Amino acid sequence: MKRTTIQDVASAAGVSITTVSRVINNNYPVKASTRKKVEEAVDRLKFKPNLLARSLIQNSTKTVGILTPSIENLFFSEVIKGVDSVLKEKGYTTFLCHTEGEATNEVEMIHSLVDRRVDGMVVLDPRKENVISGYFEELAKRVPLLLVNGYAQGIGCSYVLNDGEGGTRMALKYLISEGCKRIVFLRGKKSHSYDIKEEVYLEFMKAHGMESRILRIKDGNDIKTVEQAKDAVADYIQSGEKPDALLACNDWMAVGALSGAKSEGLIIPKDMRIIGFDNTIISMITEPKLSTVDQQMTKLGQLAGNRIYKMMTTKDIENQKTYLETKLMIRES
Amino acid sequence: MKRTTIQDVASAAGVSITTVSRVINNNYPVKASTRKKVEEAVDRLKFKPNLLARSLIQNSTKTVGILTPSIENLFFSEVIKGVDSVLKEKGYTTFLCHTEGEATNEVEMIHSLVDRRVDGMVVLDPRKENVISGYFEELAKRVPLLLVNGYAQGIGCSYVLNDGEGGTRMALKYLISEGCKRIVFLRGKKSHSYDIKEEVYLEFMKAHGMESRILRIKDGNDIKTVEQAKDAVADYIQSGEKPDALLACNDWMAVGALSGAKSEGLIIPKDMRIIGFDNTIISMITEPKLSTVDQQMTKLGQLAGNRIYKMMTTKDIENQKTYLETKLMIRES
DNA sequence: ATAGAAATAGAAAACGTTTTCTAAAAAGGA
DNA sequence: TCCTTTTTAGAAAACGTTTTCTATTTCTAT
Numbered sequence A, B: 001m002k003r004t005t006i007q008d009v010a011s012a013a014g015v016s017i018t019t020v021s022r023v024i025n026n027n028y029p030v031k032a033s034t035r036k037k038v039e040e041a042v043d044r045l046k047f048k049p050n051l052l053a054r055s056l057i058q059n060s061t062k063t064v065g066i067l068t069p070s071i072e073n074l075f076f077s078e079v080i081k082g083v084d085s086v087l088k089e090k091g092y093t094t095f096l097c098h099t100e101g102e103a104t105n106e107v108e109m110i111h112s113l114v115d116r117r118v119d120g121m122v123v124l125d126p127r128k129e130n131v132i133s134g135y136f137e138e139l140a141k142r143v144p145l146l147l148v149n150g151y152a153q154g155i156g157c158s159y160v161l162n163d164g165e166g167g168t169r170m171a172l173k174y175l176i177s178e179g180c181k182r183i184v185f186l187r188g189k190k191s192h193s194y195d196i197k198e199e200v201y202l203e204f205m206k207a208h209g210m211e212s213r214i215l216r217i218k219d220g221n222d223i224k225t226v227e228q229a230k231d232a233v234a235d236y237i238q239s240g241e242k243p244d245a246l247l248a249c250n251d252w253m254a255v256g257a258l259s260g261a262k263s264e265g266l267i268i269p270k271d272m273r274i275i276g277f278d279n280t281i282i283s284m285i286t287e288p289k290l291s292t293v294d295q296q297m298t299k300l301g302q303l304a305g306n307r308i309y310k311m312m313t314t315k316d317i318e319n320q321k322t323y324l325e326t327k328l329m330i331r332e333s
Numbered sequence C: 001a002t003a004g005a006a007a008t009a010g011a012a013a014a015c016g017t018t019t020t021c022t023a024a025a026a027a028g029g030a
Numbered sequence D: 001t002c003c004t005t006t007t008t009a010g011a012a013a014a015c016g017t018t019t020t021c022t023a024t025t026t027c028t029a030t
Helices: A006-013 A017-025 A032-045 A051-058 A074-089 A103-115 A128-132 A135-139 A164-177 A192-207 A222-238 A251-263 A297-314 B006-013 B017-025 B032-045 B051-058 B074-089 B103-115 B128-132 B135-139 B164-177 B192-207 B222-238 B251-263 B297-314
Strands: A063-068 A093-098 A120-124 A145-148 A159-162 A183-187 A213-216 A245-248 A273-278 A291-294 A321-324 A327-329 B063-068 B093-098 B120-124 B145-148 B159-162 B183-187 B213-216 B245-248 B273-278 B291-294 B321-324 B327-329
Touching: A006 A017, A006 A032, A017 A032, A051 B051, A063 A074, A063 A103, A074 A093, A074 A120, A074 A297, A093 A103, A093 B093, A103 A120, A103 A128, A103 A135, A120 A297, A128 A135, A135 A145, A145 A297, A159 A164, A159 A297, A164 A183, A164 A192, A164 A245, A164 A273, A164 A291, A164 A327, A183 A192, A183 A222, A183 A251, A213 A222, A222 A251, A245 A251, A251 A273, A297 A321, B006 B017, B006 B032, B017 B032, B063 B074, B063 B103, B074 B093, B074 B120, B074 B297, B093 B103, B103 B120, B103 B128, B103 B135, B120 B297, B128 B135, B135 B145, B145 B297, B159 B164, B159 B297, B164 B183, B164 B192, B164 B245, B164 B273, B164 B291, B164 B327, B183 B192, B183 B222, B183 B251, B213 B222, B222 B251, B245 B251, B251 B273, B297 B321
Parallel strands: A063 A093, A063 A120, A120 A145, A145 A159, A159 A321, A183 A213, A183 A245, A245 A273, A273 A291, B063 B093, B063 B120, B120 B145, B145 B159, B159 B321, B183 B213, B183 B245, B245 B273, B273 B291
Antiparallel strands: A291 A327, B291 B327
């Protein structure tokens, strides 16, 4: 039941293992006739080189690990596809690990990946605990590591971020230009991106002499988020408030807000304008269609893929921070 | 910039690498005093054994690959979590690969995993092409392989399946018992599970002397599915048909159907009953709440995890087929 | 024909572990 | 004290490759 090894092929072809290696890697001249013999033997024995052995000696696995808090979130899956596509093209295999949003899982899985000698790692939405403990900063010294979004900002380690700040400002500016006065901000609890956006929101409202009002909902998966947002917004309106605009931290919240507002009899966008965040497909299929801030997830992913590639190949671990601009997509809400 | 190796630790502790190995694996007696010396050195040098080297000699990576057509589908993510949880507990690390539903990606990724010597593989919803070509059957002889759902049925290879057949029958029986006469079947194009369900549906309707009517929508991700289903159902009703029940192949379709029916002025469940499939969280948050067939995805995943574990440890590759029963969840639709 | 260069092939070391086998040290029994 | 047994430690082989270095063969030019 043993696997066929390079030695078996060598014997079968009547050459040395060196020659076999050269044929399969095509990195050294070998006579056409010998090459043919070897290739035949390879085919006949269905030889596939053991990548463990190769990696051991080459000190590279041609593999990168991607960590994500969740695999049921359109935002992440778009980013992942972006990373994947560029790395695949460069000849790398990616492995996905999901942490369920747990900081402890995150470090556990990272260790597992490091022990298996991945060439690099991309961490989506790194957990706050691990960022502030300096864990990533330390890790980044020993292995090509790229953080994407989340609590990455400001840490001494390479990262790629959406410009959530700019996006927020853009959206608010637009709402004001449309004459909105009472703009509500809807956010979840935990994500760092929410904190950043909230900060911009507060500062902006203050600067324009308007009162700020923040609605906070529990974190959960996409579908739960819709529910939570709907209830929160409906309650808010029921309590007698009369918002004329709402900025949500992602599209799912925006969908919930839309549904909550409608259930309270508001007409969107006449009575209240709604702007979401992300530009996931869901924003295109509501009624009315959601305006949103495009975060260009695929592009973000590609950016991340290219960055980690460069880090792996040039061994240049110098921290580099990149921001990706956001775009305001005005639709019907 | 070299990593610290077992040799470094041995030198630092003044012992042989054999002893170091024994300490870290704790599989051979070593004197307390020596052990302490070694442990100190390990800590001090932050030594982490190279799993490539270990795997090479032990002929096992303690790793299993999971393949999924999609990472943005609640059905799969639940199954994956199930597989993950049991394998993690057994000391295995799982790596997720997504094929985007492409048969060629599937075999490419499988090869990559095999070359990296995973101890086993779980393939969710295997692609039809690869099943009928005999690819999996061949592969299963060389490596522990478990298929889950999809076109697995009937192939000479181990698999775990939902009893979609039983679920469909159960749902139809229920609808009839409620007096429904014109039951529509709503399905996507590609998945094997749709074929199975359709077969049961046709047979059942014929047996009860009722006319069958099948609505087919394009495949896509969850959100797109909702849209497609909505349009299809709305069109169908607009064309003058008066269905009094609809059975959808998954919850997203059911949500779309619900929305389409409502948009045409039907009251659910008074005018038309709707039953979905899967019992994903989305079925619990619609208005009215969706009745559905519970596919117990987590349990299915756990089942799969335990099966592949047994296959890997007992080297018993004997084909074994397991069905998981489904449960009818009657809610408000 | 012969010297030198170029092309091709192989032997052996290396990668970082685990494991087998042998040896030394400690302990026990007479 | 000496022999046997038990405990502990190390040397070396093994895992399956790649790569370096050396050796052989073939070619080219004189």
